[in-house]
Amino acid sequence: MTVQNIFPNSRLNLGIKPLLSNHYMLSFFKKFCDEVKSRMWRVKKARNARYEKEDFLKVFFFSEIIGRSIYDTSEILNEYFLSKKRGKRKIFVDGRKRREIPHQTEINKFLRQIGFKRAQNILRECLFHQFKEALDLNVISQKVNILIDFTEHPYYGNRGDSMIKGTNRQKGTKKMRHYLAFSLLSRETHLFAGLEQVATGQSKIPLIIKFLDNLLSIGFELNYVIMDREFYRAALLDEIKRRGGNVLIPAKSYKTIKKIIEQYLYGKGTRVQKYIFSTAPAGKYRKFRHVYLILNVKKGFSLLTVKRDFQNGNLSLNDARKLIYTIMTTEKPKGNSNSWASRTSRFYKKRWLIETGFSDLNRINRRWKSNYDSIRYLDMLARMLLYNSWKINKKLIQKRNRKKGKITDLTLTQNQDFLTRLFLSLEKKSQGVIG
Secondary structure (H helix, E strand, C coil): CCHHHCCCHHHHHHHHHHHHCCHHHHCHHHHHHHHHHHHCCCCCCCCCCCCCHHHHHHHHHHHHHHCCCHHHHHHHHHHHHHHCCCCCCCECCCCCECCCCCCHHHHHHHHHHHCHHHHHHHHHHHHHHHHHHHHHCCCCCCEEEEEEEEEEEEECCCCCCCCCEECCCCCCCCEEEEEEEEEEEECCEEEEEEEEECCCCCCCHHHHHHHHHHHHHCCCEEEEEECCHHHCCHHHHHHHHHCCCEEEEECCCCHHHHHHHHHHHCCCCCCEEEEEEECCCCCCCCCEEEEEEEEEECCCCCHHHHHHHHHCCCCCHHHHHHHEEEEEECCCCCCCHHHHHHHHHHHHHHHHHHHHHHHHHHHHCCCCCCCCHHHHHHHHHHHHHHHHHHHHHHHHHHHHHHHCCCCCCCCHHHHHHHHHHHHHCCCCCCCCCCC
């Protein structure tokens, strides 16, 4: 499937062709189509069906790019193709007019046929296809860092099954869909790498291990795996270390951790200290992992200054403890321990990239409020692929302009505004697009 099969030819000749035909930017369209068709071969086409699978996917892709609903996008493309068609438009007995593009209800029905499991497989194949492209283009390296975090999406329906969880952090609802997201960081390029919807009571460790195994199977190597306190499990750290990666995770304030901080404040300990991290004593099979703790101070403060103020009596023990937090890592210190601790602490702050990535995903298009998990997942799929394509294309533009002595930065908003203007700024019939 080529770009010409997805978008009107006149759109390709108006300056948008370099972006749409650039496989670095939007190659996920063809890959997505191939993956959908390969997994829907059992879904037989009705004898009287007028539309092919590509006709439904045209609307889905167009909707994600211009940030309009399925209904609006369907009407835009339908009017365009009708304006280019000669002859009278057929009118049915009930007053409906013959369409060239499927209606919103037909598109939603088609998307529901894909199913949740198929959507998960499609997302994995498309994302890994993008990673291989980015590796071939030298945008990322073979050794990558993985960021892991949760994201919540509000749910406004009446469902109460295990896939819909309770929450008090969303506006207008007490229900949500809970997603476990993975992203890849390499050579200052941040790309989304996976998405799993987590059910109530479902363990997240098998999901993480399965994702890492899939990533390793296509030839990548692990450097750091950066996580939040929600993933504080000795068994998980042990599994990641077995796969050649090192973990960066904030340590919880247990009694032993508090004692280590106190010893540092009294001058009896160093900034980097050994620690034995284990599973709960009541566990059937207890696991141990030797790790290192790195003491850090909150933004705006200095670790040595906090220590000096405490020893001089300007800070109480409780206040000084509140300013210090600890990072746990499975990596051994390299060279000077203080310098290594500072570098590792600065790198750990890059875990916030996945948070800003979530914000970018929400700006790509309006959030769908579908009652079907598979359709909501497909929407997230398209956003992740579009986000990754923007990041890859941005890096390539920066490389090309750096050689020319230019400094440019293609933001997500600029990119989407550019695409939207080109599709929607022309007159209704003379150019074929409806505003």
